[in-house]
Amino acid sequence: GLPEPWTVRFSKSKSRQYFFNPQTKQSQWEEPEETDHAALKKYLVEHPLRVRCLHLLIKHKDSKRPASHRADPITITKEEALEELSVYQRKIEQGEKFEDLAKFRSDCSSFKRGGDLGFFAHGDMQPSFEKAAFALKVGQISGPVESASGVHLIKRVA
Numbered sequence: 001g002l003p004e005p006w007t008v009r010f011s012k013s014k015s016r017q018y019f020f021n022p023q024t025k026q027s028q029w030e031e032p033e034e035t036d037h038a039a040l041k042k043y044l045v046e047h048p049l050r051v052r053c054l055h056l057l058i059k060h061k062d063s064k065r066p067a068s069h070r071a072d073p074i075t076i077t078k079e080e081a082l083e084e085l086s087v088y089q090r091k092i093e094q095g096e097k098f099e100d101l102a103k104f105r106s107d108c109s110s111f112k113r114g115g116d117l118g119f120f121a122h123g124d125m126q127p128s129f130e131k132a133a134f135a136l137k138v139g140q141i142s143g144p145v146e147s148a149s150g151v152h153l154i155k156r157v158a
C-alpha cells in the first residue's frame, strides 16, 4: 500500500504509527502521496505494528532467572515444565479463563494482571516470543513457546 521505499513504523514515545523512507532517512506522520489507503489498512491487519498479549510462563531449572514470586524453588526440568504447560493448555481448551490460570500459575510478574503484558512492538520481547506472538490472530492462543525465560502459553488479545 505504500509507494517504494516507504515503510511504516511505530513511535513508542508518541504511541502512534509514522512513515519512514530509508533512502532519504525522512520520517513523517502523514501517509506519503500515492499511498493506497485501503491496501495499507489491509497490510496493517496482517502485519500489526504492535500486539497486546497475555502469557502464562512456567520456568524451569535452566531458565535464565530461575526465580519468581511463587514460593517453591524452581527445580523442574524443561520437559516437566512443558508437561505442566500442556495441562494448562487443556484447561484453556476446556473453557477455563486464561487470566485465572495465569494468575494462579505464571512465573512472570505479569501474573498480577492475568498475564497481561500490555502492547509491545517488534524488538521488545525475546525473538522466539515475539515471533509466536505476532503470528497469532486476535483471540488466538499459541502452543508451547520456549524462550530463555522458560516455556510460555500466549494469548493475543489485541
Ligand SMILES: N=C(N)NCCC[C@H](NC(=O)[C@@H]1CCC/C1=C\[C@H](COP(=O)(O)O)NC(=O)[C@@H](N)Cc1ccccc1)C(N)=O
Binding pocket: 055, 057, 063, 064, 065, 107, 108, 109, 110, 116, 117, 118, 119, 120, 124, 125, 126, 129, 147, 148, 149, 150
Ligand atoms: N513490555 C516490555 N517491553 N517489557 C520488557 C519485556 C522484556 C522481555 N521479556 C521477554 O521477552 C519475556 C516474554 C514476556 C515476558 C518475558 C520475560 C519476563 C519473565 O522472565 P524473566 O525475565 O524473569 O526471565 N517478564 C518480563 O520481562 C516482565 N517485565 C514482563 C512484563 C511484566 C509486567 C508488565 C509488563 C511486562 C525481554 N526482552 O526479556
